[in-house]
Amino acid sequence: MNKMAGSSMGEDTIGAIQEGIRNSAARMLESGEIDVFIGYEDGTLPLRTTPVFITCPEDAERLVWSPICENSLTCYLPKFQGTVGVVVKGCDVRTLVNLILENQVSRDKVKIVGVPCKGIIDRDRVGKALGTDRIIRSAKATRRSLMLEGDGFEVEMEIQDVLAPSCEVCRYPVPVLFDVLVGNESMARDGKDPEAGYLEVAQFAELEPDARFSFFAQEIERCIQCYACRQACPLCYCPECFVDRQSPKWISRWRGLSDKILFHLGRVLHVAGRCVDCGACRRACPVGIDLRLLTKNMEKAAKDLFDYESGLDIGGVPLLATYRREDPDDFIL
Amino acid sequence: MLKMAKTDLDAFVDALVKASYVVLGPIQEGEATKFGVVGGEEIKIPRLTTRPLKELFFPQDESLLSFDRSGTPDASVDTSGVLASDGISPRVALGVRPCDARALVLLDNVFASDDYRDPYYTLRREKTVIITFACPLPGVACFCESTGGGPYDETGSDILFVEVAGSYLVKAVSEKGKGLLQEVFPPCILHEADDEDIQAAAEARARGELPANAGVPIEAAAAILGHVDAFGDSAWEEVYKKCLGCAVCTYLCPTCHCFDIGDEVTGASGERIRNWDSCMFPLFTLHASGHNPRPSRKERFRQRVMHKFNYFVENNDCMACVGCGRCVENCPVNLDIRQVLTTFARRELA
Ligand code: SF4
Ligand code: SF4
Ligand code: SF4
Ligand code: SF4
Ligand code: SF4
Numbered sequence: 001m002n003k004m005a006g007s008s009m010g011e012d013t014i015g016a017i018q019e020g021i022r023n024s025a026a027r028m029l030e031s032g033e034i035d036v037f038i039g040y041e042d043g044t045l046p047l048r049t050t051p052v053f054i055t056c057p058e059d060a061e062r063l064v065w066s067p068i069c070e071n072s073l074t075c076y077l078p079k080f081q082g083t084v085g086v087v088v089k090g091c092d093v094r095t096l097v098n099l100i101l102e103n104q105v106s107r108d109k110v111k112i113v114g115v116p117c118k119g120i121i122d123r124d125r126v127g128k129a130l131g132t133d134r135i136i137r138s139a140k141a142t143r144r145s146l147m148l149e150g151d152g153f154e155v156e157m158e159i160q161d162v163l164a165p166s167c168e169v170c171r172y173p174v175p176v177l178f179d180v181l182v183g184n185e186s187m188a189r190d191g192k193d194p195e196a197g198y199l200e201v202a203q204f205a206e207l208e209p210d211a212r213f214s215f216f217a218q219e220i221e222r223c224i225q226c227y228a229c230r231q232a233c234p235l236c237y238c239p240e241c242f243v244d245r246q247s248p249k250w251i252s253r254w255r256g257l258s259d260k261i262l263f264h265l266g267r268v269l270h271v272a273g274r275c276v277d278c279g280a281c282r283r284a285c286p287v288g289i290d291l292r293l294l295t296k297n298m299e300k301a302a303k304d305l306f307d308y309e310s311g312l313d314i315g316g317v318p319l320l321a322t323y324r325r326e327d328p329d330d331f332i333l
Numbered sequence: 334m335l336k337m338a339k340t341d342l343d344a345f346v347d348a349l350v351k352a353s354y355v356v357l358g359p360i361q362e363g364e365a366t367k368f369g370v371v372g373g374e375e376i377k378i379p380r381l382t383t384r385p386l387k388e389l390f391f392p393q394d395e396s397l398l399s400f401d402r403s404g405t406p407d408a409s410v411d412t413s414g415v416l417a418s419d420g421i422s423p424r425v426a427l428g429v430r431p432c433d434a435r436a437l438v439l440l441d442n443v444f445a446s447d448d449y450r451d452p453y454y455t456l457r458r459e460k461t462v463i464i465t466f467a468c469p470l471p472g473v474a475c476f477c478e479s480t481g482g483g484p485y486d487e488t489g490s491d492i493l494f495v496e497v498a499g500s501y502l503v504k505a506v507s508e509k510g511k512g513l514l515q516e517v518f519p520p521c522i523l524h525e526a527d528d529e530d531i532q533a534a535a536e537a538r539a540r541g542e543l544p545a546n547a548g549v550p551i552e553a554a555a556a557i558l559g560h561v562d563a564f565g566d567s568a569w570e571e572v573y574k575k576c577l578g579c580a581v582c583t584y585l586c587p588t589c590h591c592f593d594i595g596d597e598v599t600g601a602s603g604e605r606i607r608n609w610d611s612c613m614f615p616l617f618t619l620h621a622s623g624h625n626p627r628p629s630r631k632e633r634f635r636q637r638v639m640h641k642f643n644y645f646v647e648n649n650d651c652m653a654c655v656g657c658g659r660c661v662e663n664c665p666v667n668l669d670i671r672q673v674l675t676t677f678a679r680r681e682l683a
Contacts, residue, residue: 043667043669044661044667044669044671044672045473045474045661045662045667045669046473048667049667050575050666050667050668050669051575051666052575053574053575071665071666075577076575124364132379133379133380135380135470135472135473136473137473151470218363219363222362222363222365224384224393224580224584225580226579226580226581226584226585226611227579227580227614228577228579228580228581228665230579231577231578231579231665232577232579232665232666240615244614244615244616246616252597253394253593253595253597253606253608254394254597254604254606255393255394255608280665283665284577284579284581284665286365286383286581286584286585286663287362287363287364287365287383287384288363288364288365289363289364
């Protein structure tokens, strides 16, 4: 079932991948294999693409691919009826593996179009590199660089310098599961050593407890409880989130620090051993809270304590569904 | 018309503070900006704050009253804290953008109308002077012009600052604004503007107005949404699809005003709290029976669009959107309200 689409590895791999996605979508829709194809199309703002749901083969032309395809499209899958085709990057497919293992998506109802990923750009980083309050009027991304134009400026940036933090330390840029891989593995960036990704949390853990708490409190205090982080997360699919429960009620109407902390600790514990560091939660946050400090910490705990990395093995068992006598139990995960 | 050097902005704030005003302006909080108390440190005016001005009048959560039932069978209710007119000092909000100022006038329809006056909101409104800074460079998501406002719009402002070559031209828009300028400012900060300055401001204005997107067909969309068949139109099936159902677009919107009220009780005493709600949440209009007339994201998204561009118009003769672009810029999936409006503007309903 593993077919290779897309052309050979030319300089313009982005174009080749985009062609591959379009062809795959058109073919699957044509043959009736799928009812809808979820991919990216051009967005309405510079540096944005937007999710699109394609139902007829002719519309496959709307699909695009570039390092600004940031959304994790797998978050749409649990509520879909029928058979769906979907574009996934290395991280996205790991969320899908989890959705399948957790019986939220059935493997035979999804056609996976995998993209060997070079990493996506982080809009905040671009803004910072450019200087805030300089308004980008148009942007174009190629495989290596990003061209930005605004009022009286034209700037070129290396994609490498403005990669999303998750992508910088990504271990699995090549999808671990797919029906079609557009392009080939050599088009992806190299996977990183796990320790590289845990550097920040390890450093944070070195701080005194008071310093850790005050940093944490200061960040979480800013949360406006819009729940975009939860909604954007492919693995936060509960029909009723604990914070929305009315009886018992977990969150007070005074959205004080302790309520916000409860939400964030509750959420991060609920994605422990499941989160794949796709970065969707952090990207969605309108006030820029660095939620990765929490999620990365749980990811590290799963690795350190249970030697477990989430979303890699479609034949495996989710971490939270396993028990071994030798599991460490001096602290609860 | 008066004039002030840009470098005197901090001195301007100091003068207000000396005159016992609480001065509120844009502050940086982590990666985001919002309105908060300023003074003492240098003020930076961002293009538009991440969080809307409405928070100063309609905060995310506030206590409406407190009660205590210990001792007596009847609850003793205390509303003094919030309602005492000296509970809030006179305030000045500056660095406001025209869209946010205009949004207050729309919110007045809800909280300060002839039919109903919300004491909490109106008190804060009365006590606050709004100093708006015209937008020299509208952003890519701005479409204030399409909604009837604009980068130099004065609606809702008491004083308007227009930036020209290192200075601000200062215009008193309302009596309240005029009063403040007369009361507080020594002539060493504020000077009379000359014709040249006024000419330069007019030119800046002509340049600045260009990019504030006047091209969103809002009137046409509103006309379609007012059609009897709009509610059941099949277009809703498509436009909502990528929506995640978060509250970014409603919480950051300067005109959204839905709230919920409930009690937080410990033992025999407690507080009655009002906090923001959002039609994008599953709890919004969830009945005690478990029934929800807006069961999925489709109905919720429709509520947001219909409320802003139809129900609000029917009730108040104006739409509940000032084109600030916050929802456009911050939506995690780039679900752009301008595109939704364009979609409806092109619909033909029999
Ligand atoms: S918690 Fe955040 S990083 Fe982890 S899977 Fe969910 S959205 Fe992705
Ligand atoms: S997205 Fe950000 S502001 Fe919204 S709930 Fe999550 S952490 Fe809080
Ligand atoms: S911000 Fe976007 S995703 Fe969130 S509720 Fe609004 S339209 Fe939907
Ligand atoms: S709907 Fe969007 S553009 Fe209109 S006022 Fe609200 S946030 Fe601004
Ligand atoms: S119903 Fe929705 S769109 Fe209307 S004010 Fe309330 S939150 Fe905003």
